[in-house]
Amino acid sequence: xxxxxxxxxxxxxxxxxxxxxxxxxxxxxxxxxxxxxxxxxxxxxxxxxxxxxxxxxxxxxxxxxxxxxxxxxxxxxxxxxxxxxxxxxxxxxxxxxxxxxxxxxxxxxxxxxxxxxxxxxxxxxxxxxxxxxxxxxxxxxxxxxxxxxxxxxxxxxxxxxxxxxxxxxxxxxxxxxxxxxxxxxxxxxxxxxxxxxxxxxxxxxxxxxxxxxxxxxxxxxxxxxxxxxxxxxxxxxxxxxxxxxxxxxxxxxxxxxxxxxxxxxxxxxxxxxxxxxxxxxxxxxxxxxxxxxxxxxxxxxxxxxxxxxxxxxxxxxxxxxxxxxxxxxxxxxxxxxxxxxxxxxxxxxxxxxxxxxxxxxxxxxxxxxxxxxxxxxxxxxxxxxxxxxxxxxxxxxxxxxxxxxxxxxxxxxxxxxxxxxxxxxxxx
Numbered sequence: 001x002x003x004x005x006x007x008x009x010x011x012x013x014x015x016x017x018x019x020x021x022x023x024x025x026x027x028x029x030x031x032x033x034x035x036x037x038x039x040x041x042x043x044x045x046x047x048x049x050x051x052x053x054x055x056x057x058x059x060x061x062x063x064x065x066x067x068x069x070x071x072x073x074x075x076x077x078x079x080x081x082x083x084x085x086x087x088x089x090x091x092x093x094x095x096x097x098x099x100x101x102x103x104x105x106x107x108x109x110x111x112x113x114x115x116x117x118x119x120x121x122x123x124x125x126x127x128x129x130x131x132x133x134x135x136x137x138x139x140x141x142x143x144x145x146x147x148x149x150x151x152x153x154x155x156x157x158x159x160x161x162x163x164x165x166x167x168x169x170x171x172x173x174x175x176x177x178x179x180x181x182x183x184x185x186x187x188x189x190x191x192x193x194x195x196x197x198x199x200x201x202x203x204x205x206x207x208x209x210x211x212x213x214x215x216x217x218x219x220x221x222x223x224x225x226x227x228x229x230x231x232x233x234x235x236x237x238x239x240x241x242x243x244x245x246x247x248x249x250x251x252x253x254x255x256x257x258x259x260x261x262x263x264x265x266x267x268x269x270x271x272x273x274x275x276x277x278x279x280x281x282x283x284x285x286x287x288x289x290x291x292x293x294x295x296x297x298x299x300x301x302x303x304x305x306x307x308x309x310x311x312x313x314x315x316x317x318x319x320x321x322x323x324x325x326x327x328x329x330x331x332x333x334x335x336x337x338x339x340x341x342x343x344x345x346x347x348x349x350x351x352x353x354x355x356x357x358x359x360x361x362x363x364x365x366x367x368x369x370x371x372x373x374x375x376x377x378x379x380x381x382x383x384x385x386x387x388x389x390x391x392x393x394x395x396x397x398x399x400x401x402x403x404x405x406x407x408x409x410x411x412x413x414x415x416x417x418x419x420x421x422x423x424x425x426x427x428x
Contacts, residue, residue, distance in 0.1 A: 034319060034326055036066035037081070038092035038309075039074035041256045043278045047343055051336045055329050064326065070255040075390060082106050087314040089323040093139050095130060095307055100387040102133040108313040109136040113324045119332060122350040126381055130307045133384065139310025140327050143345020145274040146303050146371050146378065147200040149292055150259075154285035155267035159183035163288065166377065170205075170233065170293040173268075177242035180267050191242050193260040193269040194249040196234035197400030199393045201270055204292045205230060207302030207379065218386030220421050228414030231403045235410050246404030254397075256282060274308045274345035276367045289370040291377050301377025308345030342367050388424040395420045 038048060045068045052064040067088070069077055075097070081087045082101070093101065101107050110118055120128055120140065131139030149164070156163055159180040164173055177191025195201040203213050212221040237243045248265050252258050256278050261269035271279065273289060280287050291303060311330060313323040330336055337352040342364045347353045360368060385392075395417060403413040 032061055032319070032322070033063045034065070034090060034322055035088040036064065036090045036092075037074075037078060037088040038066065038068050039071045040068055040092075041278045041282075043281055044068065044343055047340050050339045051330060054333075054335055054339065055326060058329075059325075062322065070253060070257075072253055072255070082314075082316075085316055087316045089314055089317040089319055090326060091312045091314055092142075093310040093312040095310075096385045096389050096393065098131065098139050098310060098312070099133050099384045100390070101312070102136070102138040103387065106315055107138040108315045108317065108320050108323075109138060110140070110313065110324060111137045117321070117324050118328050120349075123348045126305075127307055127348045130381060130384070131310050131312075139307070139312045140331060141307035141310055141345075141348045142331065143274055143308040143342065143347055144305050144371060145272045145308040145345040145367075146305055146374060147204060147292060148271055148273045148276070148289045148370060150261050150269045150271050150276070150279055151288045151290060152261055152267045152283070152285050153288050155180065155186065155189060158185040159267070164290055164293065166291055166375070167297060168290075168293050169297060169299075170295060173293045174237045174240060174242040177237070177268065178240050181241045186264065189264060190244045190248070190260075190266050191268065192237065192244070193252070193266045194234060194238065194243045194246070194400075194404060195270050196231055196404065197249075197397035198270050199396055200272070201292060202230055202396060203382075204302035205295065207304075207382075208295045208299045212382055213392075214383070214385055214389065214425075216383045218425060220418065220425060222418070224414045224418045226414070227417045228411045231400065231410035231413045234400070235403060238404065246401060246406075249404060250401060261287075272308065272345075273367045273370050274343060276370075277341060277343045277363050280363045289366055291374065300379070301374065302379070303374050303377045304379050304381045305371065305374075306381060307348075346371050386425060388421075388427065391424045392421045395424070 048066060052066060056062055056064055078091065087106065115121055127141045127144065128137065131137055131141055151163055153163060160183065161176050161179050164176065180191035206212055206222050206226060209226065211226060215221045238245060244260055244266050248260065251263060252260055256262060256275055259269045259271065260266040262279065262282050276289055291301060294301065311327045313320055313327065317323050332349055332352065334352065334355045337347055337355045338359055341356060346368055347356055357368065399408065399413045399417050402408040403410055408416065
């Protein structure tokens with residue numbers, strides 16, 4: 001399945017749109033109603049719904065309804081709704097997809113609302129640029145985060161294995177993982193998750209090698225040797241018992257609930273810093289965050305401070321002004337900031353960061369300290385991924401699974417990944 005949205009699909013349903021415009025007063029009534037769509041866990045939904053209730057209390061007569069799904073189900077649902085002219089007013093958007101949706105005309109440009117209705121004056125310039133495509137603002141960042149390793153500190157301690165540090169290499173981390181697996185303190189628990197299908201992990205590893213996933217003009221930026229070495233590294237980890245086998249990793253549906261750490265299948269997994277609050281809420285053991293490992297002790301890190309996600313406004317919305325007002329409230333209202341905490345990342349607004357930092361609990365402070373303390377591990381934000389990058393992410397994961405099950409060699413997997421992504425990007 002692919003998540004591409006064609007121009008044809010965007011114009012499909014034009015008759016439906018015209019019939020809606022003929023409804024007159026009914027269409028006007030819709031301007032006081034907003035629909036939201038986002039991906040995430042139940043804790044995120046609870047926080048979002050509380051902000052919506054707060055917004056409604058301050059905007060009498062306004063109705064806000066929301067729906068959330070897991071990451072894997074979210075993008076097919078959004079693509080279907082956009083193609084069917086039934087898109088939500090406010091869309092949670094990812095850095096990976098914003099170029100595709102903006103260039104297909106699915107998102108409303110927002111710069112004309114600044115600063116009167118959308119006040120981002122205390123956002124970092126880089127984070128505003130991160131939500132911009134072709135000179136127009138299409139996404140307002142909801143928080144800053146970075147890719148991270150989640151550690152079950154209780155499981156490490158039980159196995160008598162020290163936690164990794166910022167200087168730990170992948171080779172050293174694999175030895176730690178093998179020791180945890182061999183210790184057998186918990187039935188069915190391995191040391192590490194299998195990260196071979198994780199795009200943020202692969203990107204980080206490439207950046208340490210001086211490369212990237214994509215070039216600024218939307219071409220593939222790594223080669224067959226890179227991809228083959230990546231798959232081979234994880235094949236060696238599996239053979240050594242350092243990480244979970246393929247059948248266990250296949251249980252992970254790319255969400256917090258099914259991550260191998262949450263399932264009790266591994267003592268370490270891979271996520272994003274903004275997810276830590278939800279991870280800890282879901283796990284009884286004490287968790288911690290650390291960076292992705294270095295290729296060599298002297299390697300510069302491959303991390304960057306990334307917009308965790310955006311709120312975008314649908315170009316189909318009949319209530320764009322109200323949607324923009326809601327987004328502004330979401331990122332600039334102190335009461336909303338306290339409700340949201342750092343579950344979507346560290347607030348981009350410096351004023352809201354101060355509000356949240358003063359009230360953070362221990363878990364929130366861990367996420368904040370992690371993002372703030374990356375040091376030389378953090379580099380420049382890469383350009384937005386090109387259209388088709390979402391398919392590339394799926395291809396990386398699918399081929400990793402085939403290599404894990406022995407259906408492809410690491411070398412053949414690398415060749416197939418480069419060939420498939422090159423073909424995807426050529427379609428534009």
